[in-house]
Amino acid sequence: MESLFGDLYPQEDSKSNLFADIILPVPIPKMFTYKIPRSMAEQIGIGFRVIVQFGKKKVLTGIIGKVHQKPPAAYEAKPILDILDNHATVNPLQIRFWAWMADYYCCHIGEVMNAALPSGLKLSSESKIQLNPTYDSDTSTYPLDDREGILLQALANKGEMTYEECENVLGLKSIHGIIKSLVIKEAILVFEQLREKYAPKVESRIRLSKEYASDKKALEALFNEIANKPKQEEILLKYLQEIPVYKQPELNQKGLDKKVITEAGLSVSSLKTLIKNGVLEEYKIIISRFEEEEGNGEEIVLSDLQSKTLGEIKSQFEEKNTVLFHGITGSGKTEIYITLIKEVLAGGSQVLLLLPEIALTTHMVGRLRKVFGSSMGVYHSKYSDNERVEVWNGVLSGKISFVIGARSSIFLPFDSLGMVIVDEEHESSYKQFDPAPRFQARDAAIMLSWIHQAKTLLGSATPSFESFYNARTKKYGYLALDKRYGEAQLPEYHLADMLVDKKKNLLKLDFTRLLREKIQEALSNQEQVLIFQNRRGYAPYIACEDCGWIPECEHCDVSLTYHQFGEEMRCHYCGFKEKVPHACPACGSNKLGAVGLGTERIEESLSLLFPEARIARMDLDTTRSKYGYQQLLEEFGSxxxxxxxxxxxxxxxxxxxxxxxxxxxxxxxxxxxxxxRAGERAFQQITQVAGRAGRRDKKGAVIIQTRKPEEAIFGQVISGDYKNFYIQEMGDRQRFFYPPFVKIIKITTRHKDYKISEKAARHLHNLMGEIDVKKIMLGPEKGLVGKIKNQYIFESIAKLDKSGNAQAQFKHDLLLLLEEMQVHKDFRGVRFVVDVDPY
Incomplete structure (x- = not known):
């Protein structure tokens, strides 16, 4: 095959006519066809990872999606370079799921693959150049020009160089011609340095050699021999203390982690001597990155009400594939989940338990690990690449049959999924916003279950309106659990009017008198307090009291959030930060003050109001480390x-x-x-955080600070009147055409030039208006945040009729329009983002 560097690939036998359609991690709307070399034909199949050349320089990891005998008509198929595994890494059910996701969320299957595979299962490649060891400039028949000589000298000094480094040495933008010439002259070798990111965790172990492990006399003679070598003697005694070889001979075969010796402060050189002399043997084993723990099969004792609810869930599953479980906070949903999971696993199927937040995952893992042991895997973004690959391989091999994880866990290689449980199914954090695929994990999980012919249980104390609507229209099964587990009582709600307290001069550091009194009462009784504010940082922004100047991000249309820790202002969109000025840049005044409340400021206020209290903060800033959540929750729990x-x-x-x-x-x-969704989310968040109070026999208190206590929603939250709140909100949704009565697709246009972004948005909007389906088009309008990372943003909204094929037709035509827009000479630098179900 002709390439940039000539005929680098061997010609294949003409009888070799097998081809593979390969999914590549690139945002291009199709699979690419490659030739399967004859030598690989017996080893390859759907779901295998392979290395292929893409373009002139890139080497990528791909997944085989289809094997066939039809060569591509538009181009000559390149051969597959190599196979990475001796088994499939991805199964056909996963590929089917990826294809559905790409189709539904208006993206490309390569983007889905990129999101689905852990980074550790993807190869990174970089073209490199080195001197040919057999090349001799004195005997070569090919003369070199000046630039070729300079490049060869640089390679002699550095050993190997990337394309970019070669370009820099010669001061050229393109060096392809020079590289090709040097390859022909056999002066250099071009290679792809491939590095697989995943590496198994290896442990070095030692054990007593057979000569001494099986013969006490030989061991006694050894001790006599090293009597004047106390460091070696100390190591042997330590080993025998840890591994009693004569009482339990089988333990010697397993040996001892080498770290036990080195971390005990014993001599490393003496250890090496013992290994060299054949007294100890050193060997390596691959171990799991996760603690091995056997499940204790703990029996979950359900209350009569829980048992009745479990029976109803099973009954509903006989008729419906998806069931909505509406259980109030503290009703004991977890015990029901565990019982269901046990039953499904006992039947030989796999189970996935989805949770919206890593914090919640951390809290539940300990409890579930005790029940299910090492047959349970945990999968979320705080895990390293290697840890995620280990869970992936555990599911693939069948070692892990139950996974608890955040939204990315829907991509794991399940092959016999029996049930998916989506806890807190209403949570907005199930939605992936960037990059593509911009999926909703709850909805995707329902489709995953359908592909596997499995069941889906959606659990929530405050269901999303979409799920509740589907339950009321009989699309889903439904059951409610409206009593707390055991003797636990529902909390008592209090509305604290901030304006009244302010007029009476009772508001101190943004805390009403009622909230301060309740906190003090809890502290006096050695009880704990949770304070909720959904804004991190010290304050939303700072402002000049004289001229009103507010610092803004240089790259985004937002004010900078003030973080007192570090004395800096940060943009929560692009990460830009700068130090707080000593004086106002606009008028020179030094009257700069913080406006609004962030978690950092509340923490400071509490330390002033309750100096004796031990106070901590849980937000993105304090939980960035891998175990940040876990450590905070353990501290609080203890x-x-x-x-x-x-x-x-x-x-x-x-x-x-x-x-x-x-x-x-x-x-x-x-x-x-x-x-x-503001009303729906307010109801959910207030109800959810209130549910943390009074979880046992003690009645909790929930204090809601507001400037408008007369708002109807507060009364509905206090009375737990979800149904009437739903009916009221749904009337407005139907009247103004919002989900679940329509399907929404948001199309965002981004460009560094305001006018180009606006022009592209208007042109695309007009073209979308011509798509012949029942719809309402809104926009284009400047985004709520009009500029992010120096890109100007415009948005169009399509509200599509849910009946018939309006959605499928609109998406199909939209993707064709976007292809046209991308090659339009005026809009080549414009980025278009399609977000299905954006809110």
Whole structure:
């Protein structure tokens, strides 16, 4: 095959006529056809990872999606370079799921593959050049020009160089001609340096050699021999203390982790001597990155009400594939989940338990690990590449049959999925916003179950309106559990009017008198407090009291959030940050003050109001480390923290016996957010965080701080009147055409030039208006945040009729329009983003 470097690939036998359609991790709307070399024909199949050349320089990892005998008509198929495994890494059910996701969410299957595979299963490639060891300039028949000589000298000095480094040495933008010439002259070798990111965890172990392990006299003679070598003697005694070879001979075969010796401070050189002299043997084994723990098969004792609910769920599954489980906070949903999971696993099927937040995952893992042991895997973004590959391979091999994880766990290689449980199914964090695929994990999980002919259980104390609507229209099964488990009582709600307290001069550091009194009462009783504010940082922004100047991000249309820790202002969109100025840049005044409330500021206020209390904060800033969540929750659970301040991380599923007071700092901010779901989300968040109070026999107190206590939603939250709240909101949704009555697709246009972005958005909007389906088109309008990372943003909204094929037709035509727009001479640098179900 002719390539940039000539005929680098061997010609294949003409009888070799097998081809493979390969999924590549690139945003291109089709698979690419490659030739299967005759030598690989017997080893290859659907789902295998292979290395292929893509373009002139790139080498990529691909997944085989189809094997056939039809060569491509438009181009000559390149051969597959290599196979990475001796078994399929991806199964056909996964490929079917990827294809559905690409189709439904208007993206490309390569983008789905890129999101689905852990980074550790993808290869990174970089073209490199080195001197040919057999090349001799004195005897070569090919003369070199000046640039070729300079490049060869640089390679002699450095050993190997990348394309980019070669270009820099010669000061040229393109060196392809020079490289090709040097390849022909056999002066250099071009190679792809491939590095597989995943590496198994290897442990070095030692054991007593057979000569001494099986013969006490030989061992005694050895001790006599090394009597004057105390360091060697100390190592042997340590080994025999850890591994009693004569009492339990089988333990010597397993040996001892080498670290036990080295970390005990014993001589490393003496250890090496013992190994060299054949007294000890050193060997390596591959071990799991996760603690091996046997499940204890703990029997879950259900209450009569829980047992009845479990029976109803099973009954519903006989008629429906998806069931909505509406259980109030503290009703004991977890025990029902565990019982169901056990039954499905006993039947030989796999189970996936989806959770919306890593914080919640951390909290449940310990409990579930005790029940299911090492047959359970945990999968989320805080895990390293190697850990995620290990879970992937565990599912692939059948070692792991039950996975608990965040939204990315729907991509694992299940082959016999029996049930998917989506806990807190209403949570917005199930939605992936960037990059593509921009999927909703709850909806995708339902399709995953359908592909596997499995069952889906959606659990929530405050179901999403879409799920509740599907239950009321009999698309889903439905059952409710409206009593707390055991003796636990529902909390008592209090509305604290901030304006009244402010007029009476009772508002201190943004805390009403009622909330301060309840916190003090809890602290006096050695109980715990949760304070909820869904905004991190010290304050939303700082402002000049004299001229009103507010610092803004240089790259985005947003004000900078003030973080007192580090004395800096940060953009939460692009990460830009700068130090807080000493004086106003606009007028020179030094009257710069923080405006609004962030978790950092609340933490500081609490330390002033309650100096004796142990206070901690849980938000993105304090949980960036791998075990940040876990450490905070363990501290709180053990009683080492009295007051925990947090964002929405603290609203989900946390169960602590001693929490008796929950404070919601600014309920109005949740309620008046510019989003058609604002009311629904306010109801959910307030109800969820309130559910953390009074989880046992102690009645908790929930204090909602608001400037508008007369709002109807507060009364509905307090009375737990979800149904009437739903009916009221759905009337508005139907009247103004919002989900679940229509399907929404948002199309975003981005470009560094404002006018080009606007022109492209208007042109595309007009073209979409001509698509012949029943729809409402809105926009294009400047985005709520009009500029992010120096890109100007415009948005169009399509509201599509849910009946018939309006959605499929619109998506199909939209993708064709986008292909046209991408090659339009005026819009080549414009980025278009399609987001299905964006809110």
């Amino acid at each position: 009683g080492n923290i009295d007051i925990l301040v947090g964002t929405q991380m603290i609203t989900k599923g946390l169960d602590f016996d001693r929490v008796t007071v929950v404070g919601i700092m600014d309920a109005d901010r949740i309620l008046y957010f510019p989003d058609f």
